[in-house]
Amino acid sequence: MTATIELSLAELREVTGYAVACAAPALAIFERARPEDDRPRTAIDAARAFAEGAKRTKSIRDSAWAAQRAYQETRDAGQAAASEAARAALAAASAAFLHPLAKATQVVHILGSAAHAARAFELDSGDDSGADHLVKAQNLANPIVVTVLMRYPNAPSGRGRVGELLRTLDSSLRHPAT
Template identity: 75%
Template sequence: MTAAGDNPTIDLDTAELRAIAAYAVACAGPALIVFDRARPGDRRPHEAIEAARAFAEGARRTKVIRDSAWAAQRAFHDTRDAGQPAAGEAARAAVAAAGAAFLHPLAKATQVWHILGAAAHTARAFELDAGDDSAVGADHIERAEALAEPTVVSVLTRYPNAPSGRGRTGELLRTLDATLRLRAADRSTGIGSST
């Protein structure tokens, strides 16, 4: 970590940003089922995830990603206005997937949302879709933990712990954050190693 004025910065390379985006896409994709059931034919969240996937697979990081994220955000507003909270969280997962491509190298806790937000919003979407069943959300957080490749965990641990707030979705994010950090700590000390 190096200092840049009052804001410490974190070294990130393009391969790491692509890994973060790929993880966010993998986490957000399943939530499209929830969105599509409520709003068939609305492609905005799909397009945000596709733009993030293209970046993860080697395309340049362009305005298309931002524009698709804003469109998915408008889809979230539409679901909110229509009283469709599960679909809204699914749309927010797509926004987070696109936003992952813009993880900032600033050592701020809020940046953890760029890394883990898609997973947290997806977990909350499925939780709400199941009648606000917290066990369903916990199950999806476990799946997100299993999807996190070593590069994702390495990048995450360079940032401060996840911030407080943001209701139940924030709780899900902090659970995933803590689990991944514990996994990293266990690996660095050799706990749980099969060797």
């Protein structure tokens, strides 16, 4: 049986607000590739509304699924940077559904939007500038977000480059440089 973690609604809102702040800058990459497609922006807006006090409703989940479809469509069209930007939006909306289960995979709900946004910036610029976005994401993490993160196991292995970025951010938040 998996252990449970105490997680208040206020903490869930903080984590979601953090995920939104990390994902939102990557919207420009998606919207440049698909200016007519508002699904990732809608997912981020729904997550932001929850973070700011709205109820956690089915509309957040629906907008996350729509961002998932935008991710798949851009991936299939060979628009890798836009695809990762859509995944960042999906991850931001998914943060509202962080489960209080002591599983490493739940860390993706906390830090996934930052990792996918960082990868979107890397793909968009053609270099490994995702590290710059991770520094920004590290600075955006307030003490509540870090406290919640610390209740979970370390980020899971795998997931390619996005996984590397996720684990780098996870480690930097758990063990900040002094």
